[in-house]
Amino acid sequence: MTNPAVADLIARSNRLGADPKNTNYAGGNTSAKGTETDPVTGEPVVLMWVKGSGGDLGTLTESGLAALRLDRMHSLVNVYPGIDREDEMVAAFDYCLHGKGGAAPSIDTAMHGLVDAPHVDHLHPDSGIAIATAVDGEELTKKIFGDKVVWVPWRRPGFQLGLDIAEIKAQNPQAVGTILGGHGITAWGDTSDECERNSLWMIEQAQAYIDEHGAADPFGAVRSGYEALPEAERRAKAAALAATIRGIASHDAPMVGHFTDVDVVTDFLAGEKAPALAELGTSCPDHFLRTKVKPLILDLPADASVEDSIARLKELHEAYRADYAAYYERYATEDSPAMRGADPLIVLVPGVGMFSYGKNKQTARVAGEFYVNAINVMRGAEALSTYAPIDESEKFRIEYWALEEAKLQRLPKPKSHQGRIALVTGAASGIGKAIATRLAAEGACVVIADLDLEKAQAAAAELGGTDVAVGVAANVADEAAVQRAIDEALLAFGGLDLVVNNAGLSLSKPLLETTEKDWDLQHDVMAKGSFLVSKAAAKALIEQQLGGDIIYISSKNSVFAGPNNIAYSATKADQAHQVRLLAVELGEHGVRVNGINPDGVVRGSGIFAGGWGANRAKTYGIDEAELGQYYANRTILKREVVPENVADAVYVLTGPELSRTTGLHIPVDSGVAQAFVR
Template identity: 70%
Template sequence: MAATVPTVHPEVTALLERAHRLGSDPRNTNYAGGNASAKATATDPVTGGPVELMYVKGSGGDLGTLTEAGLAVLRLDRLRALREVYPGVEREDEMVAAFDYCLHGRGGAAPSIDTAMHGLLRAPHVDHLHPDSGIALACAADGEALTKECFGDRVVWVPWRRPGFQLGLDIAAVEAAHPEAIGVVLGGHGITAWGATSEECERNTQRIIRGAEEFLAERGRAEPFGPVLDGYEPLPEGERRARAAALAPLIRGLVSTDARRVGHFTDSPAVLDFLSRAAHPRLAALGTSCPDHFLRTKVRPLLLDLPPGAPPAEAAARLRKLHAGYREEYAAYYTRYATADSPALRGADPAIVLVPGIGMFSFGKDKQTARVAGEFYLNAINVMRGAEAVSSYAPIEESEKFRIEYWELEEAKLRRTPAPKPLATRIALVTGGGSGIGRAIAHRLAAEGAAVAVADLDGERARTVAGELGGPDRAVAVTADVSSEQGIADALRAATLAFGGVDLVVNNAGISISKPLLETTAADWDRQHAIMARGSFLVSREAARIMTEQGLGGDIVYIVSKNGVVAGPDNIAYGAAKADQAHQVRLLAAELGGHGIRVNGVNPDGVVRGSGIFAGGWGAQRAAVYGVPEEKLGEFYARRTLLGREVLPEHVANAVFALTGGELSHTTGLHIPVDAGVAAAFLR
């Protein structure tokens, strides 16, 4: 019987460790950008003989988090035999399908377009990265001469060529003709380095990246973007972020013309400095160059051409006009270069919006995609700075950008993307989200694809729940007192800066005071109503401001109670506040429907298990009213229902999702009972 291949080859272990070191440093490459490989001899489990294999990062993977499962595994003899059937550069895309016939066994991850670059080189270890310093040389007008000046014969210039089989042949030819070389600079693109061992390959990669950094620092001029424009200096931080929060819903609504998007905002010093300098309009218009950049940032950003001191109304009007112009220009760009077999236009909205003095807004199908798009444009700014410091920035031709942006291979990658979840691209804010029903709602909305702001008076609880949901790309924590106008404004501002806006608000925050009428004080009444009746009014009002500015519709859901309908004993303050909330649902549904904003309510019975309110004393009070032990209160509530079932926080969360998940798109002003059947609470 033939021997089996070891689970993890030592060279694979070395490759993964190298990839993690390189990928964890943003100076080396972008998220999900670049590639690394290792060649090794293994035992063929069929013949028992040796077989030379290549392990290479598969399509769509990230170097910093690469695992063995993310590697494509190919037989080198078959991969290199593809030279003999290569039909030429005009048909090189056909070679990607041929990679499947070179896989070893099941082959691991899907091979990427860069597979040939790694497999056709003789060197056992190869890195292909997109460092800012390397791309700065690659995108400089005289990049070839600068590469020679920087590295001598050790690093060779390769003119721009779209990634693919021919580029692999070109680099292999350089390796053969220049035995002294440790790598290449790829015009308009990035770098590739190689070595006999994993250690040597990583050392050579770092020599190229750090060497380019030192060259740019020593050779470059001090202010490559020119002098600061008068009036374009960054606004003070507090004013800057307030203006960003005010602009974000408008911008998000504009860039969601073709499809709803989630946003990310950054006002990093590098972005603010770039937008304050004289050269920024010229450079922004040139767009990005590295394929990894513009596939995420689009061919160029939308730039607001006003100083930060412009009145907000003027800035808003100008953004609307610029956005309309951007869409026209993008459609014209598509028409200029599209052929009969080009994929359909994917949407004409920008992915990056630059606002001088304030910062950068980036957008994508989810928070991570939006954040990464912004990181890539920051990379592009660094590239422009380096290129302008020693020469002038000269990205690849627009026609070449189109060939990659609307490449059938990219389209095929998009088709492999899983279908979006029902609440994908929706941004939710849940008050009282740190425990009980609110926590369950936050979990359900996040599980269905929403980005969630968890708002709670207890900031620590909010942070705990946000962490449970997956951290800042999925959820943020907001400390909020719903009885405070400023607290609510601050909470919604935080959600807007985190994700770009708000689409779905759940009024869940509440307290419960159970006393007979004669024992209920004015302070009891005021506190109960301040948090629930007044609080939900304030949240809804501020959320509606954002939703109407976005123009994308929205959902407001009130967690009311059966007590908004049923008159229970010793419950005047709580029941009246819940009745107030119940009627707010009807009033706001009538008022906001014209904006596409739906307002609905959920009426639970007493939720004992997992409830912060019941644990905080309400349970003991209600148990005393009904004459049952507190630990039996849930059973007591269940026995009096038609279904005989206890209501849990997850059941309320299910109802919120039912109202917002898309199936009830024509429903507003509705109250859904979640009480296992309390006849006295039937709506009529």
């Protein structure tokens, strides 16, 4: 049975975490203290439940809490070796845990355990951090809150900060919380409801003061020519720049991207103070750990051409890398972790918006959300005073903190396709859907492109949220429609790594019954369609300079001369030779091009459901229901081929095991000797 204190804590945490004005994703932590019976002694024991490391308040459950004995937490004060060795106390938290399971205690555990209050919240609200990062934050704290909130000068999170806040509470019994310089807020209460009220009061009071007393133009005058472009124009420019910027962010390691053009971002970039503020970087540890200490900002107006913007972005990237390396060298010590990469995680383009990056889509999206938080913080601080983030030496101490490095090392090993962005045509059903499903399961971000937008979106929804897959409309026989689909992929995930030309149809007719319309339709969709998709995708792949894969789902019929199948087989032969041609042409860019020749894929096949199956069954003189087994019986292995078998081949061809293979056709047909490629 859940302890009432735990139930109240989870409910409070979920409410606070559901509203972004209270705290950012995975930011802050909450706690409650209460009594349970010790199963060993049968005696009551006072425990503290606190959000564990890496959890998110909005989605917190009981399994995300760490449970610690409060008496043992307090005893740690007696063995605390001092601030120079305070990191050792994190390991000591393990000796205070009560029972099995639960989350790992975070660095903020001491803050919650040492503060003498039954309920404690530590949050990262934009309004509170705005006060915390103002150059005169201490004076503003007194003006805004009187003696109910006490200023705490910046100190890196840890045991000493917990001692400091505990002392402040003891010396200020009238106080309900603190502003942590450069960082956030902490509030407390005798009940869960009181603690939540105090947190919300601090957040709302800070925002109300900013709204009433803040300057109307905290980012300065609007720079002429730097205003947001019209929506269609800025999104078109964003798509045109996406591959270049993704390549910039992925110089050291492949990254997935996220794009946003919300007003918060474009208004900031239009202000005359934007370049200087961006250079100062973020302040709250949660912010800069996910966005790096500062972004890369393009110093050209909104109407700069795509070509000029690309050229300048590449120049700025070199300067950014040199600057970051110098930052690392300034503060690194012998025991510092190795530099994790010198590429930006946030790239700002005036008039267009913000590109943010991470090892997966969620991380990239959250990084962007954090930088929006940072913009809001700068706005509030500049509206009242002057934005003054913590010193970069302190940022380095946190970014390359041994405890932070240990957290990164505990992350699970990435899946084979994590960080890869795939576009699969004809993916709302059949073979294409099976391919998209397999790639998503292996960690890829997937764009499901299909002639039917509703079906594409429904298929994407089955794979998860938009951090996993999106559905787009794509008539592969229309060059403009193909480019729109590629652009949507670039805006959805920041780039493109893997393209599967799967869209297809077939009309089974003998030569004399095959019309010109039949011929053109099949060649438009498969031969021409594959060409158009590969051409549009190749432009992005080459610009990114990250290599990539193009896969053609051809057919056994590309090499086997079967009856009553002139148009379909001819266009499949066209696709098969495109594989060879593009493998030669794109190899110098690290792009591998391979093909798969399936046969007899009846179950789940869109082509067979469209009448092809009935026609082929008639050709072979059997019932349509027997077609799958008929195809299986004529193979060497006597095994039916299903869409998932083709998906397996795509996975192998695009995974790490065949990284030196290009120009290959793999048969997935259970063995048809007449169709052996070699």
